[in-house]
């Protein structure tokens with residue numbers, strides 16, 4: 001007998017009993033007692049029925065490891081989460097869960113399930129997980145990266161993508177990229193024969209380009225002061241490190257106010273360093289605008305990002321809110337920190353992978369000779385014709401997707417993925433690292449082979465979920481075009497202008513270590529040798 005029939009049966013018996021008592025008894029006290037018991041029993045049965053209906057109909061939670069009460073799986077998490085999650089997928093399947101404190105985490109490990117998350121149910125999964133460190137660096141989630149999927153985020157993203165990524169503005173900033181890459185090449189030329197830290201060099205180049213794009217026209221002394229590049233390098237690297245720290249306050253909200261590990265304190269220190277610079281630059285600009293005729297400010301053909309943001313100040317978002325000073329600063333923070341460490345790390349992995357294989361190096365340099373010529377420096381106009389180098393760029397991001405789980409998402413309501421229930425508020429990791437190395441989708445996945453991207457036309461903008469190093473859907477990286485131009489320009493220039501080798505006694509090593517941004521375990525330090533016959537080209 002199923003629960004429903006059983007329920008009917010009991011109710012019938014109870015009704016019979018009540019009518020019998022009604023007839024037989026003149027004792028109204030007994031009647032009230034019996035009716036109360038009857039109501040209680042049916043309420044309990046109704047409740048049980050609802051629960052059993054819910055548990056019968058709703059799919060189960062994804063499988064996952066057993067863990068301790070309260071602390072959950074925390075003691076078992078290792079520093080190298082990318083390899084750990086990939087191994088766990090072998091045990092628990094393509095979608096699995098684990099709990100830490102009060103938070104449920106779900107890891108997605110196949111293109112098919114990733115598609116359900118970032119395409120089929122993109123709206124549900126477009127919220128970001130908001131750990132305390134992220135809230136601290138984003139003025140409480142008021143930026144693009146860590147904002148929830150709301151009117152604020154839509155407005156900021158639209159401004160950012162239009163002003164930083166639109167074809168017109170990318171073209172306008174081409175001269176900064178050209179100047180800064182040339183400056184780097186000149187510096188390297190001055191250090192021919194000595195070892196150079198590749199990531200640091202790429203970081204400085206990218207940071208110089210981005211700071212010029214955002215506040216080229218500033219007269220503010222703080223922004224112009226000489227060691228700003230070094231300061232940004234330290235702050236941006238610290239931000240990435242702090243975001244990667246496991247923070248107990250995120251899992252046990254009642255502990256948050258104690259900030260036991262000092263994560264919030266450390267992140268706010270980074271925020272304060274940049275906030276001071278941002279405030280000063282914006283105020284300086286507002287002041288200098290007041291001294292210029294309005295039409296001159298409006299029609300200035302040479303606007304930087306700070307000015308573009310000030311131009312957007314009077315626009316309301318869907319909820320009628322104007323762009324605030326804090327939002328402008330949050331956008332500057334995104335522009336400065338989202339693109340520098342990521343781009344530099346990609347250049348470092350690419351250089352290390354190319355240097356370790358003589359055939360790949362030869363092919364890259366032959367292509368450069370053919371397209372650019374040995375009597376010429378690389379220009380941005382050459383980049384679309386460097387097909388093999390572009391395949392090498394993609395192959396680097398396949399084997400070393402430097403944001404290995406994307407920026408974690410959060411489910412805005414309960415839903416189903418792969419036949420399992422995902423409750424509201426789950427943290428979702430899309431394990432790009434594991435998908436990019438899965439032998440079911442890639443031949444010889446551990447081999448660095450750019451050729452595979454010449455044979456197929458897989459793009460890198462999240463249209464095929466076998467390969468999505470920049471994410472996919474609404475939350476796709478907002479700087480893809482700039483990142484592609486910068487990485488390609490720096491790589492092409494370094495490899496065209498110089499031959500490279502490792503210092504004596506050093507071995508090729510491409511092992512990586514986990515972080516919000518995946519890093520090469522050992523920094524790539526390499527020695528350049530002049531390649532172009534005419535030394536005058538470097539001047």
Ligand code: HEM
Nearest residue numbers: 145338339342343403406407470471472475477478479483
């Ligand atoms: C090789 C370099 C880069 C890589 C691999 C990369 C990768 C990513 C990834 C994986 C995401 C999360 C996407 C998702 O959740 O689906 C992201 C978000 C973002 N990236 Fe990049 N990125 C790079 C460079 C840049 C640059 C140069 C900028 C801008 C200057 C930038 C700005 C952003 C922003 C603003 C977001 C947040 C988008 C949102 O949440 O709506 N990134 N990036």
